[in-house]
Amino acid sequence: MKRVRPFSISRIQSFDQCKLYYKYKYIDEEESELETIESFLGNRVHEALKELYDSVRHGVVRSEEWLIDKYTQLWEKNYHSGIKIVNDEFSPEDYFNKGKNCLIDYYREYKPFNQAKVVRTEQRINFWIRYGDIEYPFSGIIDRLDWNDKEKIFEIHDYKTSGFLISQEEADKDWQMALYHLAILKLWPEAKKAKLIWHYLMFNKEIVSFRELDELDKLQGAVIEKIQEIESCKEFPPNKSPLCDWCEYQNICPLWRHPKEMEKLDINEYRNDPGVKLVAKYSELEEEKIQLKKRIEEIEKEQEKIKEAAIELAERENILIIDGPDKQLKIEVKDEYYTPAKSENPDLWQKLRELLMKEGKYEDVSTVNRRMLNYHINHGSWPKEFIEKIKKFLIRKIEKNVRLINKYY
Ligand code: SF4
Incomplete structure (x- = not known):
């Protein structure tokens, strides 16, 4: 039986988003200091909610001020100069406030946090996914696992701080939460039904979904198929997309290394860079080509008109050659069959x-x-x-x- 390093949903997603990123992160294990403000904000909000629910688990309901103080301390303690703000219209303070408002809305919505009993918070789970005789280790972190003692059901909670809200259909097809259901099913076999709850904190909105056992079974097959595709992958091309701005490997990625290095140069150094010079010359010639092509098109149109006039003259005068100052125009008539192209007819x-x-x-x-x-x-x-x-x-x-x-x- 094949054994490999545990897979995770983020590992699978990164393969689908950019194979080169996947290679840097999971095969070459390239180190990166870079952290984006969005992931920093998400981490601090998760930590603050963990602290809040750890207290709830011990029977203590903290105040809203306590939660915001905790969040502020976590933010200030961890903030560092390497945090990247891609959207520089917004300041770190704007991001801080975004997180704070998420927590305030959440707190007011759920206080006194007795909707269910807190079982675990930020719990790493390691489990196996199996299909037939193939199995792979998997790991993930459940933001919060609750036991809803009124409905007698486990609840798996996931906090999201993104500004994008998934649809119900996307939630119903989501792999990550379904795999977490699978993981708790292995810990508590009676968890045949579990409530999967996403908290989209920016929208103060819950999205809920459920999975049937046969869906979990099929999912394991689909995940294993995906893992096998990843394992057999030999080529890892880069995939340029808006996500590149948030990629921690932009400085080594062949699509971005040169542009990023150029950003650090002053205008003279930039103009004298051999690469910049080549592109400038290539681009200048390309523009010249465009102008020449336009001119050729104009000439061809003019010639076409002359051709029509010459054929008309030749037919009228019943001649096949028209004399000119240095050259002559010969009228040629071809009468042949041709085969239509598939696209034509x-x-x-x-x-x-x-x-x-x-x-x-x-x-x-x-x-x-x-x-x-x-x-x-x-x-x-x-x-x-x-x-x-x-x-x-x-x-x-x-x-x-x-x-x-x-x-x-
Ligand atoms: S910068 Fe973009 S293309 Fe390059 S590795 Fe990162 S995500 Fe892939």
Whole structure:
């Protein structure tokens, strides 16, 4: 049986968002000091709520002021200069207040916190997911686990400080909370039903979902399939997206390293950088090409008009050559049949193809279509084993190219 380092939902999500990020974080285990203000805020809010509920667990309901004092202390104690504020329209104080308002709303909504009995807070859970005879270790942190003694049901609570609210459908399909249900089911087999509760703190809104046992079973299959895809992955390309701004590896990522290094230079150093010079020249030539292409289009349009006039003249005068100062214009008439392209007339194209096949002439005019072949080989639409089989007849060609793109997005 295969044993590996525990997987987590954030590990799986990062693979889907950017394979290179996944490689940096989970394979190369690159260190990073960078922390974004959003994750700093989220951590402090989580810690403050943990402290509040730890007291509740011991029968003590703290005041709202106590909670905000705790949050303020945690914020001040942990704040450091390496925290990155991507959206610099807002100050650290704005973010602090955002977290504070979340806590105030939450406190007023749930005080005296007796909706259920607190079982655990910020609890790391390690468990196995199994499907058939395959199993993988998994780990995660449950923000809060409650036993609702009135409804006789476990409640799994997750605090979210993002400014984005998921839909009910997304909650019903969410893997993370469903896996936590699976984890507590392994600890308490009677937890066949559990309430999955997301607290979207910025909106002061709860979203609730449930999972049936057969859904948990299917989920394990889907997660294992995903893990196997991750484990068999050999290529880890970067994926440029708005999330890059929050990525702690921007300074080493090949998509961002040069632009980020350039941000540190003064204007003269920037202009003299060899890379900047190459791009400036390439871009200048590209602009020239655009202007020339426009001019060529204009010339071609003008020539087209002359061509029409020349053909008209030749037909009127019944001549095939028109004399000019240095050259002559020869009128050529070609009368041939041509085959329509599939995109031009699909119906006609299909009928012609069928006729050729029926008459046994198809082989005479068909050939191995390189474009289609390349598409199937390089886009994974054919089974891997088949591609391996035909690889020995193929020639590998690595093409390197450059393309001008807009800065950032
Ligand atoms: S900066 Fe963007 S592309 Fe580069 S590793 Fe991070 S998320 Fe991926």
